[in-house]
Amino acid sequence: MRRTRILVADSLQIFRSGVRNLLARESDFEIIEAESFDDVLRAVELDCPDIALIDLELPPYGGVSAVQRLRKRCSTYTIVWSFEPSRETVLAAVRAGAHGFLHKEISPEGLVRALRGVVQGEAPLSRDLASLMIDALHGLDERTRARDRAGVLSSREREVLDLVAQGARNRQIAAALTISEFTVKRHVQNILQKLELPSRKAAATFYRTAFGQEEAPVAATQIA
Amino acid sequence: MKLHQLRPAQTTRPLVAVVCAVPLLGEAVGSALEFAEVHTFSDRGGDVAGLLRWLHPDAVVVDSERAAREAASYAREHGLPIVHLELRDNELRLFRAGRWEAAGNGEGPTPEAIRNVVAGALFARGGPVR
Numbered sequence: 001m002r003r004t005r006i007l008v009a010d011s012l013q014i015f016r017s018g019v020r021n022l023l024a025r026e027s028d029f030e031i032i033e034a035e036s037f038d039d040v041l042r043a044v045e046l047d048c049p050d051i052a053l054i055d056l057e058l059p060p061y062g063g064v065s066a067v068q069r070l071r072k073r074c075s076t077y078t079i080v081w082s083f084e085p086s087r088e089t090v091l092a093a094v095r096a097g098a099h100g101f102l103h104k105e106i107s108p109e110g111l112v113r114a115l116r117g118v119v120q121g122e123a124p125l126s127r128d129l130a131s132l133m134i135d136a137l138h139g140l141d142e143r144t145r146a147r148d149r150a151g152v153l154s155s156r157e158r159e160v161l162d163l164v165a166q167g168a169r170n171r172q173i174a175a176a177l178t179i180s181e182f183t184v185k186r187h188v189q190n191i192l193q194k195l196e197l198p199s200r201k202a203a204a205t206f207y208r209t210a211f212g213q214e215e216a217p218v219a220a221t222q223i224a
Numbered sequence: 225m226k227l228h229q230l231r232p233a234q235t236t237r238p239l240v241a242v243v244c245a246v247p248l249l250g251e252a253v254g255s256a257l258e259f260a261e262v263h264t265f266s267d268r269g270g271d272v273a274g275l276l277r278w279l280h281p282d283a284v285v286v287d288s289e290r291a292a293r294e295a296a297s298y299a300r301e302h303g304l305p306i307v308h309l310e311l312r313d314n315e316l317r318l319f320r321a322g323r324w325e326a327a328g329n330g331e332g333p334t335p336e337a338i339r340n341v342v343a344g345a346l347f348a349r350g351g352p353v354r
Contacts, residue, residue: 012311013334018248021255083312107247 001028004119007049007076009034009058009066015104019053022108029115035059037066041073048074051118054098056082056089064089067096077118081106090129091136100124101133146210152194160187164200165207237261238282238346243272243295245288249309253285256335257342267291273298282349283342287311292319305345309333320345 006029008019016033023029032049034040036059043049052070056063063080070078080093081102090101100123102114114124125133153161156177163173170188174181188200197203240260244250250264260283265275267286272294276284284299284306286292292308296319299306306319307327316328316337328337 012314012332014249014252014309014311014338017256017335018250018252021251022248104248105246108251111248 003028003030004051004115005030005032005047005049006115007032007034007040007043007052009037009040009052009063010055011035011057011059012055015055019111022111023115026112037061037069040066040070044070044074044076048076051077051079051115053079053081053102053115056080056085056093064092064096064098067093067098071097079114079118079124085129085132087132087136087139090125090133091140094133101129102126103129142209143212146206149195150207150210153191157187157191157194160184161191161203161207162211164188164191165204167204239263239279240283240285240342241265241276241279241281242285243267243275243291244286245291246311249287249311252335253309253338256339257285259339259343260346276304283307283346285309285338285342292317295319296324303349305342305349307338307341307345309338316341318345320348 006023008016008031010016013035016035020031020033023031032043034043040052054063054066054070058066061069063082067078067080070076077099078097079100079102080098081104082089083104085101085103093101099118100114102111102124103126106114106126117124150158159177160173163176168176170181170184173184177184188203191203192198192200195203195206197206238260240257240262242250242253242262242264244253244264245267247266254262254264263279263281267288269290272286272291276295276298281304284295284304286295286306287309292306295306298304299319300322303321308317308319308324310317311333314332315326316331316333317324318327318341327341328334331337
């Protein structure tokens, strides 16, 4: 019988050891260990594992990055695990290509079940993590809708809105963009009209929903 | 397994209670302490001091702040060493003679460090043999 090769990538030896001891009792698993992503690369040089169990904090770039990088080399099933999964980290891992996400507090039996399930095409995700991910996807939908709406703005209006969201006053925006205060005021009025928003504050909230902190949609102009 | 079967009536090996919120640690600690009789309990917010009063272990290993605090209240009276695996900070702490101290030579909670710290604490307490 071919054994399922599992790569346990975790900087904490105690976890690697726990998984190794647990799976040593099962005849269908073979374990490889890595304490950093460099170790992962060395481990997959000759042969890719069937499953990689990757710690969210795996040095040096973190587990999400490790999943992305590993995907470029192997068609391994990847599972990220963590002490304190948040909806953002679960979603980031899944978007990076992870096939599942587990709590480190998982029971030994639960881990064995999850690993066997992965081989059969299941996505290991506990009920609470599934709810977190759905919440995150809803947030993503809201963001996508807001970005679509923002598409009606000109690039100048988006620059102005970016500064409004940073809390800048018209005078500061005028100075930052080298335009008159009157023009800024006109841009703000147009923004509110186009987005059908009642106030400057609502526009700032809208902007944060649409673009959050993950990227600057236009040349990032900072208020001095 | 029934409760009375968990507590060995007679053993020549030290009895170590492992109270873990992260069950996989029990797997690692159990095999690191091959010289001891290890009993692993899942820490689900229960009465740790009560468990220790019932079990009378020679040493305790815990992985949560709460369990460490509760175990210390019992250990203070009975001169019991407690080893606390602080996973988030990658540190190992030892409770003995009524106070906590860093342990493990900065290695963090590796199986080897846990074995050395537990064995050392047992010897310091008067030998590993019950």
